[in-house]
Amino acid sequence: MTLLEVRDLTAGYGPAEVLHGVSLRVEEAEIVVVLGANGAGKTTTMRAIAGLIGRKGTVNLDGASIIGLSPDKVVAAGVSLVPQGRGTFAKLSVDDNLHVGAAKRRDRQGIKEDLARWYEVFPVLASRRKQMAGTLSGGEQQMLAVARALMSRPRLLLCDEPSLGLAPLIVREVFNVLQRVNTEQQMAMLIVEQNAEIALGIASRAYLLEAGEVVSEGTAESLRESDAVRRAYLGY
Amino acid sequence: MQVFLERLFDGISNGAIYAALALALVMVFRGTGTINFAQGEMALFTTYIAWGLTTKNIPVVLCLLIATIAGFTLGAVTERVLVRPIEKRSLLATLIVLLGLFLALNSLDGILWGNQNHSMPSLFPNGVNSFISVDGARLYWANLGVWLLVALLVGAMFQLFNRTRLGLHMRATASNRESAALAGIPTGRILLLGWGISAAIGAVAGVLFTPLNPDALGLGEMFPLLIYASAAALFGGLDSPGGAVIAGLLIGVAESMLSGYVSAIGGQLQEAIAFVAIVMVLLIRPQGLFGSKEVERV
């Protein structure tokens, strides 16, 4: 079953068009990776799907169009974005950050259970519940951003460069958690990454974005073998 | 001692009003990133409405209620119609629009209610004999009433900010608007509400402050108040509601003591001192006494 279907998506900032008709899809419970150089339009794609910028084309979630929705309505529809740079609420405690993630939910009991679950999955956050989020390390903030997005119980998690600025060991940890959540919750994910090696390792399929267009797509295996990806992203 | 106490009481009353208005300024600043220059004139407009109703023999409590609702509406409409479409362009444009609103409201007041000053009836017993004696000093019920109502108002705001879901969403929107939207918060509605609440606080402050002095309701009433409240908000650190309240009280008391004990200071010079205070804060401690370092953009 196709969960997210994006067809001929165009978007940009003001008069400058950045995406010139991007098409991609994410199946139920699948992890899909978008690779691309700096400035290829990866973040723009994510922001367009999340409803943060003006966009045209088709964006369907489970067959229903979500293209005209404001960001909060996109969240309500079941899509949550972990933005590039994490978007931490610096002056709110870790606990409050996670509660904000549940803004669209009304089920108190469920929120409580999820909070307990994510504190278990992210023990570094559990020991810093009352700490101001701005004082966390980069890796901790990335964990917090992921946990915050998960608090909305999304059907599709969008993740924009989760490895950015993190030490290799921490990157490994973040991707382990993403993979674990995917397996345990059957949660579909669309992940933007420049660290192709590690991202392709947990993905089933991948897209290669160049100058606002998809230039290559296929299974993670096939992209790993492709010369273009090898040269640009894997270095061998 | 007696004179000192009476000056202290007056200072606390004025300070409570500055604190309430400073709190309103801080609410808008945290949400929108700008000082609402029209805050004082919004309060004046709603105070005129309340006064107009009292002349029709409507009980003052009811007039306060109506003025508060009018204030909320005025604030919400300002956000939706004036601020939201313009703030996307630039902060400076927003400031200029708010200055424009300041002038427009003041002229409108003049057209609607004329340029004569009026006395506003008080919510509380306000006769020459409505006081209790504290150590020989007179503490008027009107003062006590102001303290109590402002304390309740500030307390309610802090409960709202720190204990409710709505308050959490307001803090999140203030901290990072885009992330708040990505977390599912309807940020537009939150900002509208913030402006509404802020103007409603101003409306209460206006109705409480005006009866403290005879003939106080006039076109020039709120400008000095806005200056003191801005000074308080700056002292407190612009993004710190607690700081704004404490600084408001301090400024009220300082003003009362200075003008009481230093005979050279009076009338216009007080405002000049507030200006000097603002400049000093900006020079020495831009983030205010309680604010966080990031807030240096105004």
Ligand SMILES: Nc1ncnc2c1ncn2[C@@H]1O[C@H](COP(=O)(O)OP(=O)(O)OP(=O)(O)O)[C@@H](O)[C@H]1O
């Ligand atoms: N707010 C903005 N205003 C104007 N142009 C922008 C804006 N954000 C991005 N762009 C432009 O859009 C293009 C794509 O940017 P985008 O952020 O989507 O790239 P990216 O693939 O995410 O790159 P990176 O790997 O560096 O994050 C770039 O040319 C960039 O200059």
Ligand SMILES: [Mg+2]
């Ligand atoms: Mg990017």
